[in-house]
Amino acid sequence: MRIRPFDFKAATSLADALNQLDQAGSNARVLAGGTDLVLNMKKKNILPSMLISLHPIKNLEYVEEKNEMIHIGALAKHADLAIHPILEKYVSILCQAVGLIGSWQVRNIGTIGGNLCNASPAADAVPPLLALDAAVVIATLHGEKTVPINSFFCGPGQTVMKPNEILKEILIKKPLKPSAGCYLKLRRRKAVDISLAGVAFQAESDPSGQRIEQVKIALGGVAPTAIRVPDAENCLVGLSIDDAFQKIPMCADKAANAAKPIDDVRATADYKRTIVNVFVQRCAQHVLTTLKNYRGQS
Amino acid sequence: MNQLPIHLVVNKEDYHLFVKPNRVLLDVLREDLELTGTKEGCGLGKCGACTVLLNGRPVHACLTLALQVDGCEITTIEGIGGEKMHPLQEAFVDKGAIQCGFCTPGMINTAKALLDENANPSEEEIKQAIAGNLCRCTGYNKIVDAIHSCGCQSKKKKGGIK
Ligand SMILES: Cc1cc2nc3c(=O)[nH]c(=O)nc-3n(C[C@H](O)[C@H](O)[C@H](O)COP(=O)(O)OP(=O)(O)OC[C@H]3O[C@@H](n4cnc5c(N)ncnc54)[C@H](O)[C@@H]3O)c2cc1C
Ligand code: FES
Ligand code: FES
Secondary structure (H helix, E strand, O other), X not given: OOOOOOEEEEOOOHHHHHHHHHHHOOOEEEEOOOOOHHHHHHOOOOOOOEEEEOOOOOOOOOEEEEOOEEEEEXXXXXXXXXXXXXXXXXXXXXXXXHOOOXXXXXXXXXEHHHHHHHOOOOOOOHHHHHHOOOEEEEEEOOEEEEEEHHHOEEEOOEEOXXXXXXXXXXXXXXXXXXXXXXEEEEOOOOOOOOOOEEEEEEEEEOOOOOEEEEEEXXXXXXXXXXXXXXXXXXXXXXXXXHHHHHOHHHHHHHHHHHOOOOOOOOOOHHHHHHHHHHHHHHHHHHHXXXXXXXXXXX | OOOEEEXXXXXXXXXXXXXXXXXXXXXXXXXXXXXXXXXXXXXXOOOOOOEEEEXXXXXXXXXXXXXXXXXXXXXXXXXXXXXXXXXXXXXXXXXXXXXOOOOHHHHHHHHHHHHHXXXXXXXXXXXXXXXXXXXXXXXXHHHHHHHHXXXXXXHHHHHHHO
16 A cells, blocks of 8 residues: 655654744644554545654653643653553553553554544543543644643544644643542454544542542543533532442433434444443443542551 | 655664655565565554564554654564574464464564563463454464463573573
8 A cells, every 4th residue: 555755854853843844834744653644644535745753852752740740742652651650640541541542563653642633533542631631732833832631622633733733742630639530442343443432430539538529521432522521420529429329320321411423334323322321330330439449448 | 755864773783775755664674675574464554464573562564654763673573583483483383373374473573572571471461462463364362372381481481590
């Protein structure tokens, strides 16, 4: 499968990449791992005149703790994120999700920045980031801007980023109270398949582990972009953990009702809605049980 | 579309090449370096036949542009083992884990990376690691057996040294 000719430049730094991208015009693209971009160029879905490759930039692969925030460089690879001790400690839901992306081969070169910028409605990193109220930092020629993840996506394949901008990093606030999260995805093949539906469920209890203070549920693959489902979340907020268990079916119904899946070659809309219902229940069981066990330990 | 210079270390040998931007690593390995052990199945990242090790980690050579891995170390099946077969290759033969052999180079590369990272993987860990490598012949059990037997061997060896 041939790729149409294009020009190629390697960027030596983020600033260099921004300059080159700006000069190259709107038909240029940045290349991270290439697992989406090269595939799309092979399929002739995208025909860029030039690629600016970020591969020489080694200082955008970090995961760092700074005060209350966790910073993840856009070029961090899924395989590294899936087992990163800082992420496992604070936001294991993200490790779970990126660990399910594609195959080991894809995770070894695919980046979290590429997953977000590609803006697939089914991208696995997105629901956990929505459920964690993450933000992204976009580098422009005139400085950086921070955008909450819930206003980053505009539609399938579309983000608020301009063609001459580059995603620099992802910011996640560390949970300060007992918290737990769970990501489940449905796919036809056990590996190497995008999700038909993904459910991210993150909850926080009060310090004594008695009461649910925050619930955030995000769905992927069942709307033009990943969505939060506040009605479902509100079913559980403020309840004691034991009462929350009782309300799981109601919460799952509300989440399924808020989903707007479409029929496609992979599955019918009805099936996807049913799956959302089942996955929200399973996620909720898991998360509430984890929170309850913390209480047992403390 | 100009050819651009790259430096690759393939199976521990240095190569200085000029390649066009639209060529993937798989084509450069097979056509320019004549290392035809690496196979092209789907060309779309779905079958794992093209798996090579990039700085020790399995990746798809069919979706990786050659220019993107400038300066990197690549290991292909030709670089696994040497005069003698690698224990993994022996195990694949012994356990009947090779039928048509098309998946084998990619499978062995993935397994090699797994064992380098985790000397004695569980059956589940093996299945997870090779989930991106399709085999249309063996039914996988023999492949998992072969990798598993190597895990135990390297553990035994380590034990022996102690
Ligand atoms: C076989 C296979 C299976 C897959 N399975 C999954 C899956 O299960 N779940 C899933 O979510 N995805 C999956 N993917 C999609 C893909 O691997 C991921 O989305 C990956 O994270 C993309 O990252 P990348 O670094 O390869 O991006 P690239 O392909 O390099 O880039 C993707 C897009 O983002 C742009 N871009 C990349 N980085 C930046 C940046 N820093 N700033 C601005 N723009 C940028 C590029 O210009 C391009 O348009 C799969 C892909 C393949 C080939
Ligand atoms: S040929 Fe590369 S994954 Fe199939
Ligand atoms: S032996 Fe034929 S594909 Fe695996």
